Amino acid sequence: MNRPGPPLSPDRWHQIEALFERALDAPAEQRAELLRQACGDDAELRAQVERLLEAEQASAGFLAEPAGRWAASLLEGLAEERTTEPARGEDRTGARFGPYQVLEEIGAGGMSRVYRAVRDDGVFAQTVALKVLRPFGAQREERERRFRVERHLLASLEHPGIARILDGGTGPGGSQYLAMELVDGLPLDRYCAERGLDVAARLRLVVEICAAVQYAHQRLIVHRDLKPANILVDASGRPRLLDFGIAKLLADDQEVSAGAPPTRTGLLLMTPEYAAPEQVRGEPVTTATDVYALGVVLYELLSGRRPFDLAGLRPSEIDELVSHRSPAPLAAHLDPAVMAAGGLSIADLESIVQKALAKEPERRYGSAAELAEDLGRALSGHPVLARPATRRYRWARFVRRHRWSVAAVAAIVAAVLAAAMALVGGERRTRAERNRALAEAAKARQIAGFLHDLFRASDPAEARGLEVTARELLERGLARADALDEDPLAQAQLRAVIGSVHSALGGYEVAEAQLRLALDAQTRALARTEPERLDTALALAQVLVRRGAHEAAAPLFAEVATLAASDEGGASRRALEARAGLASVARARGDYDDAVARYEQLLAEREVALGAEDESVAATLADLADVLVDQGRLDRAGELLARACAILDAALGADHPRSLVAKQRLAKSLVEWGRFDEAERLGSELLALQRRTLGPEHPEVANTLNATLASISLYRGDFATAETRYREVAAIRIAAFGPEHPDVATALGNVGMAQLELGRLAQAEATTRAVLALKRRILEPRHASIASSLHLLAVVLLRTERFAEAEPLLRESLSIRAERLGPRSPRTASSMHDLGVALTSLGRYGEAEALLVESVAIRKETVAPDHPHLWAGLEALAVLYELWDRPEMAAPLRREIAERFPDRAAAQGGE
Amino acid sequence: MSPIQVEGDGRRDTTQLLLEARGGDEPARVALFERLYGALRELAGRQLRRRSGGGALQTTELVHEAYLKLCDASELTATDRAHFLALSARVMRQVLVDHFRAGVAEKRGGGALRVELEEGAIPVDDRGELVLAVDDALARLAAQSERAGRVVELKFFGGLTEPEIAEALGVSVRTVSSEWRKARAWLWLELGPG
Structure with missing residues (x-):
């Protein structure tokens, strides 16, 4: 009936035309009367004009876009939705679709328009969202059949988080329509922005959304086009999902009309920014596809941007990006202030997002519910499943679990303050050129800002009852430093401070990376003898020694020793520290005589320069004693260590980390000496203190355990206990340093010894051969x-x-x-x-x-x-x-x- | 960006052709059509490349660009300009139809596209078919109402605005609007499902 039939005679056409124009100009309610009068008994004319009028209304927006707009989308295989704003077109106000009358347009997409409509057939008075789908295309019957089936499936979804489908059918001109529950709310992204939701509140919204998605998935319905625009949040804060399964319906439609499996059809239909790799490639869509889209939504809510910027890209480029590239780390976009306010770990959220956005569907969360559960863990501060058990993670976890006390935060802040003071303090004033002073002031301001942020985060009101961990403070500092590109020196200074704090916490890997960045920047911008640069070089070299990379540390120590001596005098703090570093390198090389000579020289100079009771004298005493213990000169070592302990207890207090280290060395020498009872007492005391102040997985805890209790068990013949303790030592060290580290080799060597003593000879042989091979590789x-x-x-x-x-x-x-x-x-x-x-x-x-x-x-x-x-x-x-x-x-x-x-x-x- | 390749003094030449065509010279009209065809196709390809695939073909912009490049505005009146734009819309229609036909041919394993494009396999959806169908139906519409056909050509293929169309056709904007609604309804019935 839609075919106009054979060409009309020009006269007839003019008649139709004229009447049509008149009717169009008349108010809608007067049209029927107008036509009745004008047509008289010419029913055919009236039918033709009426059909034309109906078509005029149904075709609103038809051909509204110039064909050229389609050329590029067609050529490039992109959905027009991305490239053009919805065509304006005339509206369909007043148009009827089944029992619904259109009130106003409330949205438009590439394939459909959405209207507010009212059901006014006298049965119900209900306002609905009316989605009118594209009517054009071939194989109408098949498409209508599929449409009906899908519509009934979708209508079975009844969940508070899903906007219900109420009805559907075919309207004027054959357009398919769906009547849906009208949700009065804002799109998810706008809602979050306008309400200024914090991260935790955003995560809770996503958890709710996941629940709704999970519900549909259990009924085998995949959304396929999840995005903030399809998720409305109502005034009570409840998210509602729109258009569940509509994308599939449209894709089926395409499939039928194309008569072939869709290639990029899916992409044409959906918003590519939220499309999973399998969607981009036109591969089968599963529930995992929705999990991916949820990951994109999560990423966007947290960072304010999407994982990939696809604007202006060709399909091949989109495919390349989405299928093969990793999105920028969340941390790069996160506002540290926002994160800290939520008391959340950026790294945890990063892992969750990455798991949801995994390229392979099978590597994503198994379900939306699993994603929701992990988000719940992140919210409650439990370890998230997404985090792989890497050593860095485990290290981070132990710091995190160990909720840092006021003292620890104070220590970090003190470190930062010291750095800030160094910038503006007396040492600098002698060089007071004006420009330089200004630059320093700017840096000091940056640091002050950093400090301010740290304090803000540790303010209980800000942290909303969640204690802020040292780790998070450092993460915030790191983000802050990363953002300081315009001021490389201030950035370097922050990195140096962060690196030093990480080093103090045993996070040597991060420490090394940060210190290297800092040193590179300072080397570029500063004179070689600048004290800041020398301090960074020293700190880096010390970290390298702790990581077992003493050969890399040696030239740094040597450089600092030379430069500091020439610039500040041979007895300056830096020169002496650098020389202590060189001594530690000699020891690490196993060149004990050289190490002893260096330490003794240092000791003498420090005693002269600083007095016998100075802290750094104690440090040198302890270092020297360490080498003496290695050499078996135990009585002298014990004597030196007792002196060191006394100095440190007096200067710093018995609980201070450095006092603890000195005690550890004393205990070690007592063990070697065979004074097990004393050693055990000291060792137990020391372990308790360290576990409390450093956390149970700190490398220093392992050192104490290895040197005291484990060895004592071994010597006393309690080999089973010894093996357990050495294994514990090895585990802590592997977590902290990775498997290829000298301290790990030592611990495993001791495990082998315990196995030997337990008579498990085959095991002992295998362990020991492995340890020997490891040592030959790295030493x-x-x-x-x-x-x-x-x-x-x-x-x-x-x-x-x-x-x-x-x-x-x-x-x-x-x-x-x-x-x-x-x-x-x-x-x-x-x-x-x-x-x-x-x-x-x-x-x-x-x-x-x-x-x-x-x-x-x-x-x-x-x-x-x-x-x-x-x-x-x-x-x-x-x-x-x-x-x-x-x-x-x-x-x-x-x-x-x-x-x-x-x-x-x-x-x-x-x- | 190198200038459009036009033989001789491009502007003068095209302007002259336009004047002659307006005067009813059929060979000039054909020559102008061909020149415009080449120019618009090249401009279209360039536009697509310039937008690195992100934007759709902006026909309005193309037609105006062609006018500025090919014609010496100082020698032409507003009517000439409207005439040129109208002719450009006709040419644009041909460019697009050829282009979409090529797309269909490509899909069926036919020859490579002549215009603009680097991508090999081009998914063809309903729109390509629709453009070809509109082109086809337009011939029938024009037979019944030439002006309605021109409006569709200028608007749908040429991307001109209703005021521009009114100027090109020498009618009121209201008339253009009315013609468009009528033509659209007619096409809807002609091309709609069934």
């Missing part, structure tokens, strides 16, 4: 630590009676130890002891005797008189003489053993 070939692993592996071989195999290992270990630790260190003695045991077993008694005698002599000098090593040495020598058939030599040894170690029964040698 110098003659490092003392390699000697330890060689020795341990040899002992395992001795226990399995592979004496010949053990011999070369023991010889290498002995040679390294004699060179690096000194010929008479306790560890050198241990290598001698076991080489002697191996040779005894091989029947080479003469060679064995010399070694065992020497090792016992050294042990008598260096360890406590009841140390198990001394017992083992005496026992081994006695056994040698018995085997060698020289009982006259064995007898006095047996007597000595009985006197010194009355509790010990005769046993095998070895350690």
Whole structure:
């Protein structure tokens, strides 16, 4: 009936035309009368004019856009919605669709227009949203059938978060329409902006939205076009989803009319900014597609922008971006003030968003409900599932779990303040050129702003009852520093401060990165001798040593030592610190004699320059003692450490981190010395303090545990406890440093030792071989630590009676130890002891005797008189003489053993 | 951006052709049409490239751009300009129809597009068909009402505004509006579902 039929005669057409124009000009309510009068009994004329009038109304907006507008969209395969504002067109006010009469247009998309309409057929008086779909296209019947089916499916969705579909049908000119519950609200993004919602409130909205999406998904209905414009929030703050499944309906429509599977049809129909990679590629759409769109919405609500800016891109470019590129990190766009106000971790939200936006559907959250649950965890401060268990994350978690006390915040603020003071303080005034002073003032202002933000975040009112963690303060500082591009020096200064604080908290990886950035910027902008730059270089070098990268640290220390000495004098704080750094590098290299010489020199200079009671003297004492412990010079070490502890307790208080470190070293030397009871007491006390102040996963806790309680268990023969403790040490260190770190190797080496003592020889051998390989990878070939692993592996071989195999290992270990630790260190003695045991077993008694005698002599000098090593040495020598058939030599040894170690029964040698 | 390639003194030449065509010279009209066709096609391609694929073809802008590039405005009256714009709309219609036909051909494995485009596979949706259908129906509409046909051509293909159309056709804006509503309703019935 729509075909006008054969061409009309010009006269007839003019008649129709004229009447049509007259009717159009007349008020709508008078048209019927006008036509009745004008047509008289010419029913055909009247029908034709009426049809034309009806078509005029139905075709509002038809061809409203010039064809050229479509050329580019067609060519580029893009939806016109993106590139053109909705065509104005005449409105359909007053038009009827089934029982609904259009009141006004309230929205328009590429494929449809939405009107406020009223049902006025006398059955209901109801205001609805009327969505009128595009009528044009082929295969109308099939499309109508599908439309009906979908409409009934969609009408079954009844959820408070979903706008209901009430009705639908075919209106004038064959346009399909849907009547939907009219939601009086604002689009999600506008609502958040206008209400000024904080992050937590935004997240709660998304959680609610997820619940509605989940409900539909359980009924196998996918939205396909989730975006803020389709989510209205009403006055009571409840989000309502519009257009559920409409996109599918439209896509089906396309599919039918195109007569082929859609390629980019889906993209044409939806807003590409919210399209998941599979949608962009025209692949099947699943519930995971909606999860992706929820991720985009989340990203947008948090950052104020979408993951990808697709404006003006071709489909191939959109595909490339959406399918292969990662969106900019959320943190880059987040307003730190907003985040802190919500008491939320940026990193957690980042992980959640990234999981929702995963390229592969199967890597996203399994459902909208899972996304909602993780958001709930983020809101309540629990670990989110999205966070992969990376070491950095675990580190962050422990800092986070350890809610930082006022003292810790104060420490950070003090660090920042110190930095700020350094900028404006007296040290600078001597160079007071005017411009420079101004620049400094600007920097100081930046820092003051930073401080202000920190304080604001720690203000309970601001933080809304959630304690702000040190980690978050640092994150905020980092974001702040990142934003300071226009002032590279202030930025560098902030980075240096942040890096130092991270270093103090054990976050060496972040610390290194920040300090490097700071140093690079300062090197570009400042003279080489600028104190700020030297401080940053020092801090970086110290972090590098802690990370085991002492070779990279050495040139930095050397540079600072030289520059500071030439600029400020050899006794300046920086020059001395840099030289202490060089000493620590020597120690890390295993060059203990060099280290001792350097520390002793430093100690003398510091005592002269600063007085014997200065804190830095204590630090040098402790450093020196550390090397002495390594060398086995335990009594001297103990003495130095006791002095250091006294100085630090007096200067800083017993709980201060540096006092704790000094105590840790003292405890370590007590253990090596064999004074286990004292060491255990000190170690336990120390651990409790450190766990409380640093958190249970801080690397220093591992250091204390390793050096005191674990080793004590080992020496006392409680090997099971020792193994557990060493494993704990290794776990903390792996979390903090990653697996390829010298301290990890040491801890695992100790695990191997405990396994050996527990008689789990195969396990011990495997562990020790792995540790040896690790050490050979990351340490110098003659490092003392390699000697330890060689020795341990040899002992395992001795226990399995592979004496010949053990011999070369023991010889290498002995040679390294004699060179690096000194010929008479306790560890050198241990290598001698076991080489002697191996040779005894091989029947080479003469060679064995010399070694065992020497090792016992050294042990008598260096360890406590009841140390198990001394017992083992005496026992081994006695056994040698018995085997060698020289009982006259064995007898006095047996007597000595009985006197010194009355509790010990005769046993095998070895350690 | 290099100037449009037009033989001889482009402006003078085109202006002359326009004047001759207006005077009823049929060969001049054909020559002008061809010149405009090439120019508009090139301008269209350039416009698309300039917008790096993001924007739709702005036909109004193209037609005006062509006028400025091809004609010497000092020698032409407002009527000439309206005439030129009207002719450009006709040419634009041809450019677009050819273009969409090529798109359909491309989809069927036909030859490459001559105009503007770099992308290989071009999804063709209903719009391409619609443009071709409108072009087809327009011939029938023009047979019944030439003015209604011209209005559709100027508005839909030329992208001209109703005042510009009124100027080109020498009628009131109200008439243009009325003609458009009528033509639109007619096309709706002609092309609508069924």
